[in-house]
Amino acid sequence: MDAISTSALLIFLLVLILISAYFSGSETAMMTLNRYRLRHLAGNGHKGAKRALKMLDRPDRLIGLILIGNNLVNILASSIATIIGMRVLTQYNIDEAASIAITTGVLTVIILIFAEVTPKTYAALHPERIAFPSSLLLKWLLLLLLPLVKGLNIITSGFLRLLGIKSVQTNDALSQEELRTVVHEAGALIPQRHQEMLLSILDLEKVTVEDIMIARSDIYAINVNDDFKLINKQVTQSPHTRVLVYRDNIDDVVGFIHLRDALRLQSKEQFSKSSLLRAVKEIYFIPEGTPLNVQLANFQQNKERIGIVVDEYGDIQGLVTLEDILEEIVGDFTTSMITTPSEDINVQQDGSFLIDATINIRDLNKEMKWDFPTDGPKTLNGLIIEYLEDIPVANTSLRLADYHIEVIEVADNMIKSVRIMPNSLPSTNDTEDD
Template identity: 50%
Template sequence: MMAINRYRLKHRADSGHRSAVRVRMLLEMPERLIGVILIGNNLVNIAASALTTVIAIRLYPENPNLAITFATGMLTLIVLIFAEVTPKTMAQKHPEGIAYPASWILRPLLVVLYPAVVFVNSVSRGIMWLFKVRVTPQNHEALNADELRTMVSASGSSLAAKRQNMLLGILDLDNVSVEDIMIPRNELAGINLDDKVEDIRSQLNNTPYTRLPIYKGDLDRVIGFLHIRDAAEFLTSDQPTKVMLSRKATAPYFVPETTPLQTQLVNFQRKKIRIGLVVDEYGDVQGLVTLDDILEEIVGEFTTDVADNNKDIHPQSDGSYLIDGAASIRDINRILDWSLPADGAKTLSGLVIEQLEDIPDANMSLRIEGYQVEILQVSNNTITAAKLREL
C-alpha cells in the first residue's frame, strides 16, 4: 500500500479503475490505514505467540522452559520468513498486484476496527504532543521543479528521448534569461532610414528575414518593426519614399535582458506579438529575441534559421573545432555536447577574455575546464577565431 506509485494510482483512479479508487481512498487517510494494518498485524502475532506457548507447554509438560524456548525460536523464524521478509519483499516488488486485492479486505476491516483505530491514533497523537512533535498535513503528491526534473530524467525508455528533452526544456525555462538566447546587437540586420532609398530597396529585396527593425541613425533610436509583406508598396512604387516604410512599422516592444524565458513566453502570448528588442538597465538595445527562439529552447530547432547558414563551428580533421569568437557558449555546449562554463560570458570571445582577465594576442593557448583553446585571430579587441578541443 505504501510502496505503490502514487502518480500511476492517481491516473488509474481518475480513469475509473475501481480498485485504484479504493486504494486511493485508503491512502487519503494514512494514519487510519496504518492503524488498522498494525492492529491486525500485532493482534495476529501476539495471538500466535500465546497459542504457541500453550501448545508447547501441553506437548512437553515435563520441561516447559525448554518447550517455550524452542517454540519461541520456531515461531520467530516462521513469522520472519512467512509473515515479514517474504510477503513484504513481494509486496514491495509488485505493489499494485497486492494492494488492489488487499483493498477489498482492508476497507471493511477499517469499518469494523474503526473505534480501536481512532483510540490508538488519539493516544499516539497525545504522546507525540507531550514530546512536542506536531503532525501537520502534507501534500505528498506535490512536486517542485527539481523533483519533477528528476522524475522526467529517470523515466528512461518509458518516455521517448525527444519528449523527455522537451519536458526538461520547459522546466529549464526559468533558469535561462532572455540575454542567454538573444541575437546580439552586432548581428542584427535592420533598416536605417538615414540610408539612401536605393540602398534600402536593395536591402529589402535581398533580406532573408521576415521582420526587420527600422531605426534612424542608431539602433537605440528604433521606430518599430517592419514585416516584409508590408514593404510591397515601397518595393513596387516608381517613386518610393521612406515614409512608406515608417508608417507601416509596428510599435517596438522592449524586453529587459534579465527576464526569464518562462516569463517572456507568457508576455509574448499575452501581448500577441512574436519579436522584441532586448535592452539593458540603461535602456540601450543589446539584441533581439523572438518567440521562435524560446520555442526552440523547448523543442529544439524546428526551422531552418537563415542566420545559421554560415555555421560558427567547423570540425577539423584532427578532432578539434574551428569556432567563431562570436559563437554562443550555449550553442557550442548544445551542438558539441560540451560543458564550457556559461554562468558569466555569453560568447566564446567573452569567455576567453573573462578567463584571462585581459585582451589576448593571437597565437595563444589556454585551458578552460578540460578544454584546450587556441586563439587564432584577434580583431578590434575581440577574439574572432579560435580552435578548441576537448582534453
C-alpha cells in the same frame, strides 16, 4: 483451552498466521502504491484505486488499523502456539520453560517466513494486485474499529508532541529535480526525443533572454536614413520576415517592418521612406534577465512574436523571437536531426576546431558537448576577455575550463576567431604568450 483439541488449536494457529500475512502484505502493498498511477486509475473510475486513494489520504488511520490487527493476531498466535507446544513437548518430558523457549523460536521463524518476509516481498513486487482487493476489507475493518483507531492516533500524536515532533501533512508534489529524474528513468515509455523536449521545458526557467538573444551587433536592421536603393535592396534580400528599423544609431529604433507589408507596397509601387515609416509596428521591449519560461508566457499574453532586449538604462542589448524560445525546447527548426557543426565551427586537419569567437557559449556547448561556463559572459569572446581581464593579442594561448585555446584573430577590440584543441591533446601552461 483444555477442552479444545490440539488439532483444532493447530488449525486456528494456521488461520492466525494467514491473517497476519494478510495484514503484513496489505501494509506493504498500500504503502508501495505509485501515488501518481493511483490518481490516474482513480480518475479513470477504477473502484479499487479510488478506495486505496481515499484510505491513503489518512495514512495514520490506515497504519493504525493494520498494526492493531496484526499485533492482536500475532499475540493471539503466540499464545496458541505456546499452549500447543506445552501439550506436545511435555509428552517427551520437556519442562515448561524449555517448551516455551522452543515454541517461541519455532513460531518466530514461521511468522518471519510465512507472515512477514514472503507476503511483504510479494506485495512489494505486485502492490496493485494486493492493495486493490485488500482495500475493500480494510475499509470495513476501519469502520468497525474506527473508535479504537482514533483513540490510538490521539495517544500517539500526544506522545509525539511531548517529544517535540509535529505531525506534518505529507506532500506528494514532485520537485523539478525529482521530475527530471522521472523523465530520465522513463526509458522506453517516453521516446528519447520527447525526453529531451521535456527536460528542455524544465530548463527554461534557468535560461534568460540574454542566453539566446541575437546580439545587437548581429541584428539585421534597416537604417531609414540610408539611401533608398540600399533600403529597397535590404528589404528584398532580408533573411527575416520582420526587420528592425532605426535612425542612424540602433539605439534610436523606430519599430519593426513586416516584409509582407513592405513587399505589398513594392508591388503597388508605393514603397518609399514615408510609406515604410507608416508601416512599422510598435516595438515590444523585454527587460534583460527575464527567464525564458516567463518570456514565453509574456509573448503569449501580449500576442507578440519578437522583442528587443534592453538593460536597466534602456540600452538595446539584443533581439529575441518566439522561435528562439521554441527552438530551446524542440531544437533548431532549420537543421536536420543529424548533428553537424555549424558554420561558426570548422574542423581542422590536426583535429582542432577553428571557431568564430562571437558564437554563443550555450550553442557551442550543445553542438560540441563541451562544458564552458555559462553563468557569466554569453559569447566565447566575452568569456576569454573576462578570464584574461584584458583584450589579448593574436597568438595568445590559454587554458580555460580545461580547454586549450589559441587566439587567432583580434580586431575592433574583440576576439574574432580562436582555435580550440581537444582535451586529449597536451596543453601548454595556463596562460602564455607565444
